[in-house]
Amino acid sequence: MHETSIALAVVDQIEQRARQDGRTSVRAVTLRVGELAGVVPDALEFCFAQACTGTVAHGARLSVEAVEARACCSACSGRWSVGMPPDLCCPVCGEAAAHLLSGRELEIAAVEWGEPAATAPSPEEPDPCAV
Amino acid sequence: MCRMSDLHQAVLAKNDTGAARLRADLDGRGLLLVNLLSSPGSGKTALLEAELTLARERGIPVAALSADLATENDAARLARSGAPVKQALTDGLCHLETHMLARHLDQWPPAGTRVLFVENVGNLVCPAAYDLGETLRVTLASVTEGEDKPLKYPVAFGLAQLVVVTKYDLADAVDFEEETFLANVRQVNPGVEILRTSARARTGIGELLDRALAAADPATVHSPVMACDGERHGHHHHEHDDEHGHDHEHVGEHDYVHDHVHGSGLADMPDSEALQATRR
Numbered sequence: 001m002h003e004t005s006i007a008l009a010v011v012d013q014i015e016q017r018a019r020q021d022g023r024t025s026v027r028a029v030t031l032r033v034g035e036l037a038g039v040v041p042d043a044l045e046f047c048f049a050q051a052c053t054g055t056v057a058h059g060a061r062l063s064v065e066a067v068e069a070r071a072c073c074s075a076c077s078g079r080w081s082v083g084m085p086p087d088l089c090c091p092v093c094g095e096a097a098a099h100l101l102s103g104r105e106l107e108i109a110a111v112e113w114g115e116p117a118a119t120a121p122s123p124e125e126p127d128p129c130a131v
Numbered sequence: 132m133c134r135m136s137d138l139h140q141a142v143l144a145k146n147d148t149g150a151a152r153l154r155a156d157l158d159g160r161g162l163l164l165v166n167l168l169s170s171p172g173s174g175k176t177a178l179l180e181a182e183l184t185l186a187r188e189r190g191i192p193v194a195a196l197s198a199d200l201a202t203e204n205d206a207a208r209l210a211r212s213g214a215p216v217k218q219a220l221t222d223g224l225c226h227l228e229t230h231m232l233a234r235h236l237d238q239w240p241p242a243g244t245r246v247l248f249v250e251n252v253g254n255l256v257c258p259a260a261y262d263l264g265e266t267l268r269v270t271l272a273s274v275t276e277g278e279d280k281p282l283k284y285p286v287a288f289g290l291a292q293l294v295v296v297t298k299y300d301l302a303d304a305v306d307f308e309e310e311t312f313l314a315n316v317r318q319v320n321p322g323v324e325i326l327r328t329s330a331r332a333r334t335g336i337g338e339l340l341d342r343a344l345a346a347a348d349p350a351t352v353h354s355p356v357m358a359c360d361g362e363r364h365g366h367h368h369h370e371h372d373d374e375h376g377h378d379h380e381h382v383g384e385h386d387y388v389h390d391h392v393h394g395s396g397l398a399d400m401p402d403s404e405a406l407q408a409t410r411r
Contacts, residue, residue: 001225001257002225002226002256002257002260002261005224005226005228005257006142006143006260009142009143009145009146010142012145013138013140013142013144013145017136017138021136027134031142036285036286036289036357037260037286038256038257038259038260038286039260071356084285085282085283085285085318085319086285086289086318086319086357087318087319088289088318088319088320088321088356088357089317089318089321096321096322096356097321097356098356098359099356099359099360100356100357100359100360101360102360103360104357104360106141106142106143106260107138107139107140107141107142108138108139108140108142109137109138109139110135110136110137110138111135111136111138112134112135113134113135113136114134115134116134
């Protein structure tokens with residue numbers, strides 16, 4: 001189950017970012033996970049909580065944005081959702097897909113920090129994200 | 132500064148950067164790396180032993196690194212070929228990552244080695260997500276595993292640059308429906324070459340070695356559809372920006388976007404040209 005390694009990689013990157021920006025806590029993390037990323041979201045959520053323990057991301061909420069896998073045809077202009085198991089041959093003309101339009105994402109989309117960064121915003125430009 | 136950061140950071144960026152670096156390093160050493168993926172018991176070790184032995188007979192310097200959770204049994208079997216062999220123990224981890232492989236390749240294999248076969252941990256799920264800096268990625272399946280293996284493990288078969296059927300001598304005995312298997316491979320990886328081999332019957336022995344040597348010319352290597360994500364590359368930042376009505380800071384995204392390490396390595400290269408380019 002490589003979701004443990006994936007979760008640790010996520011936390012590692014967040015910690016690195018937090019150190020750079022002087023952040024000390026994380027409220028939420030959003031991941032984008034493509035249908036063909038080879039990652040099981042449920043397993044990832046389970047591992048994420050464990051991976052966060054004792055780190056800056058301790059207790060952070062995880063949301064996973066699932067990204068549908070889509071392909072486009074190399075012969076006609078067909079575009080389709082490849083499904084699972086994926087079909088990478090065009091449902092219209094039968095030719096191979098030229099490439100995927102989406103579906104292999106495995107990325108940290110956004111992090112919601114527990115507090116503003118160490119550098120305070122200037123009074124003229126109020127923080128648009130301030131809660 | 133606000134509380135949200137749009138990172139757009141590939142989760143496996145560290146592995147992928149390492150893989151790109153290792154690929155360049157191996158290229159400089161004239162060493163071709165073949166990453167072999169299969170389920171446990173598919174006959175990778177038997178096939179590899181036959182390939183190593185043949186390479187030795189032909190005078191082609193080859194080596195093998197076998198990764199397992201535990202035991203050095205596979206390395207002992209492969210060493211019978213006379214080729215330099217190493218065992219990498221993952222201590223329970225289900226896959227190899229680049230940094231684990233790279234530490235074995237500092238002073239090894241011996242200078243002049245042409246091909247290094249890496250027998251990944253027997254597992255068709257986890258190793259598929261990790262680029263190891265390979266020149267050629269091969270996924271194997273034995274005829275005893277069933278024709279639907281490519282559909283059950285679409286990422287492992289979808290990212291393969293070569294598919295190898297093993298234990299082909301047993302095909303009739305287990306009613307292996309070859310046409311169904313071929314159609315299933317085509318469904319997830321149209322255009323990939325499929326070799327039929329049997330270590331026991333000496334069928335197709337040497338073909339894997341030939342394909343590995345040919346991979347020195349990147350133009351001969353198949354570019355799987357699943358490894359080409361065309362239009363998405365470079366565009367999704369805009370899409371994502373539009374989803375948010377407030378002013379996020381954007382950090383880190385350009386450190387890697389143009390370095391072919393976005394997402395999970397091989398699979399996230401923007402197009403076939405880029406795939407080839409990284410292998411020169």
